Amino acid sequence: MERQKTLRTCEKGHRYYKSTDCPTCPTCEKENKPKDGFLSLLSSPARSALIEYLGIDTLEKLAKYSEKEILKLHGMGKASLPILRKALAEKGLSFKEESTKK
Secondary structure, three states, rough: OOOOOOOEEOOOOOEEEEEOOOOOOOHHHHHOOOOHHHHHOHHHHHHHHHHHHHHOOOOOHOOOOOHHHHOOOOOOOOOOOHHHHHHHOOOEEEOOOOOOOO
16 A cells, blocks of 8 residues: 655755655755765765764775675665775775674
8 A cells, every 4th residue: 555645844945745754855855965976976865874874974984884784774775885886996995894703
C-alpha cells in the first residue's frame, strides 16, 4: 500500500510533498549541495550520511574508514562506492583495509 503524500513547509518557506517521515526539504537540499569536491558527486542521502553520521567532509577523513563501515550508513548505497574510490585514488588515498580475524 502506497503512503499518502502530505504537503509540508520547511523553515525557509519551501512547500513540498513527502510520503515518509523524513523532514528533509528537497529544495533546501539542492541549495546546500556543494558545487565541487567529492561530496558534490554524491546523492543527497549519501552526502548526508557521511557528513551527519561521521563528520566526513574531506577525503582524508573518508580514508580512515573501510568500505564496509561506509556502506552501513543509512543513506549510503553501493552506487556511491565507485565514486568514492575514484575520488580517493585521485588523491593517492584509499579506504581503510578490512581487518581479518583469524
